[in-house]
Amino acid sequence: xxxxxxxxxxxxxxxxxxxxxxxxxxxxxxxxxxxxxxxxxxxxxxxxxxxxxxxxxxxxxxxxxxxxxxxxxxxxxxxxxxxxxxxxxxxxxxxxxxxxxxxxxxxxxxxxxxxxxxxxxxxxxxxxxxxxxxxxxxxxxxxxxxxxxxxxxxxxxxxxxxxxxxxxxxxxxxxxxxxxxxxxxxxxxxxxxxxxxxxxxxxxxxxxxxxxxxxxxxxxxxxxxxxxxxxxxxxxxxxxxxxxxxxxxxxxxxxxxxxxxxxxxxxxxxxxxxxxxxxxxxxxxxxxxxxxxxxxxxxxxxxxxxxxxxxxxxxxxxxxxxxxxxxxxxxxxxxxxxxxxxxxxxxxxxxxxxxxxxxxxxxxxxxxxxxxxxxxxxxxxxxxxxxxxxxxxxxxxxxxxxxxxxxxxxxxxxxxxxxxxxxxxxxxxxxxxxxxxxxxxxxxxxxxxxxxxxxxxxxxxxxxxxxxxxxxxxxxxxxxxxxxxxxxxxxxxxxxxxxxxxxxxxxxxxxxxxxxxxxxxxxxxxxxxxxxxxxxxxxxxxx
Amino acid sequence: xxxxxxxxxxxxxxxxxxxxxxxxxxxxxxxxxxxxxxxxxxxxxxxxxxxxxxxxxxxxxxxxxxxxxxxxxxxxxxxxxxxxxxxxxxxxxxxxxxxxxxxxxxxxxxxxxxxxxxxxxxxxxxxxxxxxxxxxxxxxxxxxxxxxxxxxxxxxxxxxxxxxxxxxxxxxxxxxxxxxxxxxxxxxxxxxxxxxxxxxxxxxxxxxxxxxxxxxxxxxxxxxxxxxxxxxxxxxxxxxxxxxxxxxxxxxxxxxxxxxxxxxxxxxxxxxxxxxxxxxxxxxxxxxxxxxxxxxxxxxxxxxxxxxxxxxxxxxxxxxxxxxxxxxxxxxxxxxxxxxxxxxxxxxxxxxxxxxxxxxxxxxxxxxxxxx
Numbered sequence: 001x002x003x004x005x006x007x008x009x010x011x012x013x014x015x016x017x018x019x020x021x022x023x024x025x026x027x028x029x030x031x032x033x034x035x036x037x038x039x040x041x042x043x044x045x046x047x048x049x050x051x052x053x054x055x056x057x058x059x060x061x062x063x064x065x066x067x068x069x070x071x072x073x074x075x076x077x078x079x080x081x082x083x084x085x086x087x088x089x090x091x092x093x094x095x096x097x098x099x100x101x102x103x104x105x106x107x108x109x110x111x112x113x114x115x116x117x118x119x120x121x122x123x124x125x126x127x128x129x130x131x132x133x134x135x136x137x138x139x140x141x142x143x144x145x146x147x148x149x150x151x152x153x154x155x156x157x158x159x160x161x162x163x164x165x166x167x168x169x170x171x172x173x174x175x176x177x178x179x180x181x182x183x184x185x186x187x188x189x190x191x192x193x194x195x196x197x198x199x200x201x202x203x204x205x206x207x208x209x210x211x212x213x214x215x216x217x218x219x220x221x222x223x224x225x226x227x228x229x230x231x232x233x234x235x236x237x238x239x240x241x242x243x244x245x246x247x248x249x250x251x252x253x254x255x256x257x258x259x260x261x262x263x264x265x266x267x268x269x270x271x272x273x274x275x276x277x278x279x280x281x282x283x284x285x286x287x288x289x290x291x292x293x294x295x296x297x298x299x300x301x302x303x304x305x306x307x308x309x310x311x312x313x314x315x316x317x318x319x320x321x322x323x324x325x326x327x328x329x330x331x332x333x334x335x336x337x338x339x340x341x342x343x344x345x346x347x348x349x350x351x352x353x354x355x356x357x358x359x360x361x362x363x364x365x366x367x368x369x370x371x372x373x374x375x376x377x378x379x380x381x382x383x384x385x386x387x388x389x390x391x392x393x394x395x396x397x398x399x400x401x402x403x404x405x406x407x408x409x410x411x412x413x414x415x416x417x418x419x420x421x422x423x424x425x426x427x428x429x430x431x432x433x434x435x436x437x438x439x440x441x442x443x444x445x446x447x448x449x450x451x452x453x454x455x456x457x458x459x460x461x462x463x464x465x466x467x468x469x470x471x472x473x474x475x476x477x478x479x480x481x482x483x484x485x486x487x488x489x490x491x492x493x494x495x496x497x498x499x500x501x502x503x504x505x506x507x508x509x510x511x512x513x514x515x516x517x518x519x520x521x522x523x524x525x526x527x528x529x530x531x532x533x534x535x536x537x538x539x540x541x542x543x
Numbered sequence: 544x545x546x547x548x549x550x551x552x553x554x555x556x557x558x559x560x561x562x563x564x565x566x567x568x569x570x571x572x573x574x575x576x577x578x579x580x581x582x583x584x585x586x587x588x589x590x591x592x593x594x595x596x597x598x599x600x601x602x603x604x605x606x607x608x609x610x611x612x613x614x615x616x617x618x619x620x621x622x623x624x625x626x627x628x629x630x631x632x633x634x635x636x637x638x639x640x641x642x643x644x645x646x647x648x649x650x651x652x653x654x655x656x657x658x659x660x661x662x663x664x665x666x667x668x669x670x671x672x673x674x675x676x677x678x679x680x681x682x683x684x685x686x687x688x689x690x691x692x693x694x695x696x697x698x699x700x701x702x703x704x705x706x707x708x709x710x711x712x713x714x715x716x717x718x719x720x721x722x723x724x725x726x727x728x729x730x731x732x733x734x735x736x737x738x739x740x741x742x743x744x745x746x747x748x749x750x751x752x753x754x755x756x757x758x759x760x761x762x763x764x765x766x767x768x769x770x771x772x773x774x775x776x777x778x779x780x781x782x783x784x785x786x787x788x789x790x791x792x793x794x795x796x797x798x799x800x801x802x803x804x805x806x807x808x809x810x811x812x813x814x815x816x817x818x819x820x821x822x823x824x825x826x827x828x829x830x831x832x833x834x835x836x837x838x839x840x841x842x843x844x845x846x847x848x849x850x851x852x853x854x855x856x857x858x859x860x861x862x863x864x865x866x867x868x869x870x871x872x873x874x875x876x877x878x879x880x881x882x883x884x885x886x887x888x889x890x891x892x893x894x895x896x897x898x899x900x901x902x903x904x905x906x907x908x909x910x911x912x913x914x915x
Contacts, residue, residue: 324779345782354780362780367773372766376781379770385763392761 020083022047022210023068023179028077030063035411037063041077041236043229045179050201050211052221054254055231056452057422058409061214064231065181068212069101070094100172101181104188106164108156114167115139115152118174142173147203162193166200180204182213186220187423187450190310191478198224216254216452218247230254255454265464268488268504270299272335274351274472275321275441280330282313282320290316292496293330298441303463303473305487305504307480309516313496314476315357318445321474322354323347335440348377353439355431357446357476363430366419370410373418374399374433406432407458424455431459435466442466445476460486480509480516494518554842556896558835561885562849564892569878577867584865584874591859592852596735598859604811606851607744608633611803612829613836613843614755615671615796619685620838621759622792623772628674628689629800629826631696632667636801637808638700639666641815642710644727645720655726660747660805667801668794670696675793679786685793697820704817718817729810744806749844751802756840768792800826831883850879 021044030038038060045051055061066072068079070088079086081097088094094101108117119135126134139152148166156164165185172180182201186194201211201224215221221228222242230237230253237253251259275298284290290313298304308314319325321332323344332340334350342350356362364373375395378384384394399414406428410416418426427447434442444463448456463486467473477483483490490507492500492515500515570581591598612629619626626632640663643655650658674692677683703710705718712721729742759765770778771788779785803825808815832850836842853875860871885892 322780343782343784344779345784348782356780361774361776363777365770365774365777368770375766376770376777379763379766379781379783388763389761390763390766 021045022082024078024080024083025064025068026078026080028064028067028079029075030060030067030072031075036234038067038074038231039234041231041234043236043239045210045212046227047210048205048208049226050205050213050224052225052228053212053214053231054216054221054228054250056216056254056454057424058233059231059254060234061231062183063234065101065183065212065214068094069099069181095175095177098176098178099181100169100175100177100179102165102168102172102183102185104183104185106168108164108167110157111155113153113155114150114159114163114170117156117167118152118171122175139170139174142170146173146200146207148200160193161188162190162196165189165193165197169200169204178210180209180211182211184214184216184450186215186217194220218250218453221250222247232256251453254452259453259457263460263464263485265486266468268302268467270302270488271470272300273297274300274335275474276331276333277321278331278333280317280320280332281328282316282325283328284313284316289328290496291320294493294496294498295330296491296498296501298472298474300440300470300472301467302488303467303475303486303504304489304491305475305477305483306491306493307477307483307487307512307516308493310478312493314445314493316496317493318354318357318443318474318476321347321443322352351440353434353437353442353471355427355434355442355444355447357449359426359430364418364426367417369412369417370403370408370414370421370429371395371399373429374402374414376433377437402429402432402436405436406462408432424451427451427459428455431462435462439471441472441474443474443476446478447475448477448479448482480512484509484512492516552900553893553896554837554839556899557892558837558842558846558886560892560895561835561882564885565878565881568881569874572877573866573874577870579866583863584860584871587860587863587865588853588856588875589859590856591862592856594859597739598855600733600735600739600741601855601858602848602852603741603745604739604851605854606847607748607810608803608807608825609828609832609850610745610748610752610844610847611806612800612825613832613847614752614829614840615799615803616829616833617836617838617840617843618755618759618768618799619671619792619796620833621765621772622768622788623775624675624678624789624792624796625686626671626674626689626793626796626800627686627826627830628671628692628797629803629829630823631689631693631826632670632797632800633804633807633823633825634693634696634700634820635670635797635804636663636667637804637815638703638710639663639801640805641720641723641808644723644809645710645814647727648724650724650726652726653730655724656729656809659727659809660802663801663805664798665801667804668798671797671800672790672794674797675790678793679789693826697823700815700820701817704815704820708817710815712814720815722814723809723812727809729806742806742810744810747802747806748847751799752840752844755799759840764791800829803829828879831879834883834886837886850882853879 023045025041025043028038028041029036041064043064053061063072067074068088070090070093079088086097088097115132115136118139124131124134136152143150143152148170150163150166150170156167169180185197189197204211213224222245225242227239227241228245228250229239230250232254278295280291280294281289282291294317306314306317316325320327323342323346327340331338334347334352337350339347339350360366364376375384375398384391384398396414402408403410403414408425408428410421410425412420418429421429431447447459447463451459463473463475475486487504489504490502490512491498494516495518499518502512570585573579573581573584592602593599612633615629615632616626640659643659643662647655647658670692674685674688677688678685702708704720705711710720711718729744731740731742733741735741759769767778767783767788770781770783771785775785804823807825828850832843832846835849836846857871857875860866866874
């Protein structure tokens with residue numbers, strides 16, 4: 001390894017110099033039928049660098065990495081390691097060559113301990129018996145060396161997602177990986193866990209590990225990368241050192257045109273209140289109070305953001321509005337109609353469009369094709385179902401309309417399964433379906449989670465368009481940037497209570513951040529929220 | 544570009560390979576354990592299954608009830624439920640259908656047996672729905688409940704048909720009901736020989752299988768059943784009632800098994816017999832049929848026909864003395880068990896299936912499945 005990069009404060013001290021690559025991909029193409037997932041891609045990885053691989057969903061990042069990990073064979077091209085050509089026959093072979101991969105979805109067995117998971121398929125044995133003590137000791141040693149702080153004896157199901165991810169990293173280290181591929185490692189993490197992961201990556205780099213990180217989060221790229229490679233539609237746009245790059249330049253490389261990272265929107269013109277909540281109380285799955293005495297309103301023609309750190313009652317609040325969770329106390333009114341305690345179907349009929357937080361669990365049925373997902377709410381609507389029989393043509397037309405209007409890219413068209421779509425395209429499908437239902441209230445719960453930059457821009461635009469069309473939009477987001485750029489009004493939830501309210505555009509990141517961790521001085525009584533609480537009684541609202 | 548759909552290839556190849564694998568193991572067993580010629584045994588098996596009009600007729604008769612119970616397990620599975628209660632539901636079905644067959648008089652033509660089948664479907668259906676209801680109302684696991692309801696149904700039937708029981712023929716010394724009315728017996732449409740009478744049960748089974756395909760794939764109800772079965776949270780989000788679908792799904796499953804029980808009884812027997820109740824195996828055979836048929840309606844038809852053919856093939860082996868006495872039925876049991884095992888542990892066969900697809904120049908997975 002060349003000059004050991006000790007400090008990573010400045011970009012200048014990072015790996016570089018005349019480093020010969022330890023890994024080189026030359027002229028790699030991967031063809032599926034007539035479709036090139038990768039075309040003539042060149043890529044190299046230097047020892048001890050963090051090389052971020054960026055690109056929109058479907059740009060071919062995973063295909064490229066899957067070839068590197070031996071899951072796919074290149075149609076053309078050459079992979080070399082340490083200057084020697086290699087052919088990688090499978091993951092096992094890749095591991096033997098020193099390539100480790102941490103997938104976006106972890107490959108861990110929940111009931112096994114961390115150590116058991118790590119040694120799986122490569123167990124240390126004493127006379128045919130698993131020597132778990134030796135395994136744990138070895139894992140602990142590695143964990144300490146790289147500052148991963150994972151307890152080898154803990155069961156995977158009992159540890160946090162961040163720790164699970166580090167267990168995956170340990171698995172690669174245990175198998176003596178020199179090259180670590182991280183596939184969108186931050187997609188599943190909380191902001192704190194992301195910070196911890198960045199620390200871990202820096203530590204790994206300083207120990208000489210070479211890391212390829214697939215991501216499309218620009219902030220992370222800029223903070224961690226030594227070099228950046230961008231793929232677009234299967235082709236390599238270029239590889240650049242991080243110095244001199246900004247989020248705008250990388251975004252432009254990824255999308256192929258200048259991207260608006262800031263949402264363009266006019267002043268909101270709020271009209272009648274559409275969603276009114278008074279004294280709402282909801283319990284979580286463990287029957288603890290998750291939402292306590294929450295009251296606020298969302299008016300037609302405005303975007304209200306419900307901001308907060310994950311797990312402060314947002315999910316329960318949204319579920320309660322949608323009829324998916326029992327309401328313990330209080331009242332919810334949707335455009336003049338009391339929807340407290342109604343079934344999800346009835347709430348949906350009353351005019352709710354709901355982009356759920358977890359599209360894989362709620363928002364779509366992954367084994368259903370796009371047609372079936374397009375009519376997930378419409379199994380009893382007369383335009384789709386006649387005498388109990390689903391109109392296949394109407395369903396196909398609906399699905400086609402949604403994917404055309406929202407540019408949902410599906411390999412199999414409307415007959416493709418939802419599970420085969422990339423995350424961004426799945427989300428676009430959900431959003432398309434919910435917006436096309438022409439809701440009075442649109443709840444967008446983390447609408448851009450795990451979605452690439454081009455799609456984020458698109459989704460934000462659509463939300464603003466919906467607002468301008470007179471829909472009441474409730475945005476639930478953990479991303480402060482998203483809240484700040486989209487919201488006309490911000491309501492902050494902390495431990496199930498509304499602790500602050502701000503005018504959009506009149507609050508800074510710091511002030512909002514403090515309110516989100518519950519230490520803001522914006523007590524409701526001292527701030528504008530009192531006005532909402534004392535607002536017109538729901539009964540008097542013109543319906 | 545020629546697309547070889549991996550999934551549909553798998554749907555056909557995996558069960559086929561499982562059957563071939565089981566037959567192969569069966570051959571080895573025959574040779575190593577009995578020392579008989581496995582090829583001769585299998586020749587007899589095939590002759591007994593499809594070698595003559597008589598054997599084809601026997602195969603159809605044996606297949607009919609298990610197609611119904613296979614469909615029963617299938618529809619429950621589609622709704623995310625495991626129905627082990629086919630036997631009990633079949634018993635309730637045959638009791639209801641049989642009662643209509645015995646005690647209703649003067650119904651003209653086909654209306655009597657059709658009414659008897661409708662009664663069987665309702666009886667079995669309610670028995671199935673009971674398990675569904677207990678699940679949604681009390682959280683009782685349907686696997687446990689349906690197994691226990693099997694015993695309840697059998698004992699209930701034995702009570703009804705025991706000597707001096709409510710349904711037992713008065714004055715008779717046999718624990719059985721009076722004879723079915725002629726119109727209540729399923730009409731025979733084919734007599735390959737004087738002793739083999741193929742009744743309309745198989746036609747009803749095919750029609751019902753077609754109906755099931757239609758319900759599952761084309762109706763709002765089927766849409767809801769599949770949604771609930773695949774992702775209950777998403778179904779709930781889509782406004783569906785998981786509770787309702789669970790009860791309806793179990794009703795349909797029970798109705799199908801009930802039909803299976805009634806078709807076997809009204810088709811092949813003169814009367815309801817107490818001795819028949821304890822030996823009903825069609826509920827469990829239905830699990831094998833649904834598994835082998837990969838939980839599709841069409842698959843259940845083919846799987847039912849195949850397992851039925853193996854059953855009548857066992858008779859063929861016995862007739863030809865191709866195996867020691869009593870071994871044939873046991874061997875077929877082993878083969879059927881192995882088929883289920885192989886279908887259940889289908890990873891090996893999936894790999895094999897993929898190889899075969901590759902061999903025939905199948906396209907690779909579409910890019911959408913692998914791209915970022």
